[in-house]
Amino acid sequence: MTLEPLRVPELLRRYHLQPQKSLGQNFLADHKALLKVVRDAEVGAQDRVLEIGAGLGGLTRLLAVRAKLVTAVEIDRKLFPALKAVTAPFDNVRLVQGDILEINPEELFSESSYKVVANIPYYITSAVIRHLLEASIKPSRIVLTLQREVAERILNKDEKMSLLSLSVQVYGEAHITSHIPSACFYPEPKVDSSVLVIDVYEHPRLSAEGVERLFKLAHAAFNQKRKMLRSSLQPLLGEDSDSVSAVLESVDIDPRRRPETLSLEEWIRLVESGG
16 A cells, blocks of 8 residues: 655644644654655564554554554544544554553553554653563564664763663664654754664563662662762662772772763673672
8 A cells, every 4th residue: 555645734734733842742744754764663564563652643554554553652632633534544553542651561462572663752762762671571673763862872882871772782782774854854853863773682681680780780870970980889889989999890890980981791790790
């Protein structure tokens, strides 16, 4: 089935809608860019897809053409009349009104054989990724259209590691497949976007207990990221900076370093040492 481009401004006028800045609503309106996202997601006839932030249904209907089932979650109730009209021709689309951060994936899927496709605003990027990766039923692939700078920061493995990039690397392998100019969105944002693909590991790099310990340490360090590790980790690793330094040095980590300079492998060494 070949679909004609969806005319976003016209659709908004027809349903008396205004994009809500508070919800980060910048609709991906360019038809070629939408097709690019679907291509990057590698959606096939047997795939079940969770779309987060369905908006006006521009991406939803393109996913429906290829997928077995599309579960489209949208938080803004006002968009639903337009969203229902756009997706009406497809009997394999299930619309859910709600906040994805308050919905457990296991409520929507019974097994880990689904993909996630989402165009999400910057301010919930970290929360959405962690919510999906820490769920008991995880997707096999996550495809996110997000601010280009954020996508590139997630991939950073060598220097200036962020808590978000650390989270992603624990659970999967990420790469950028394409870039989308700001002009492809309506209204046009001030920054360009990228399509980030995360192929989720069958099992995380650490056990459940190890993951919990890693993030306890990482949160403590990144919450005071201007401090050296021997200071920021003191509440968790020792009574004084000397004892913390000893723990860090035992796994070849300089206690004067700051958290953004540590690689995932170094965090894992620290966790596995019992630190």
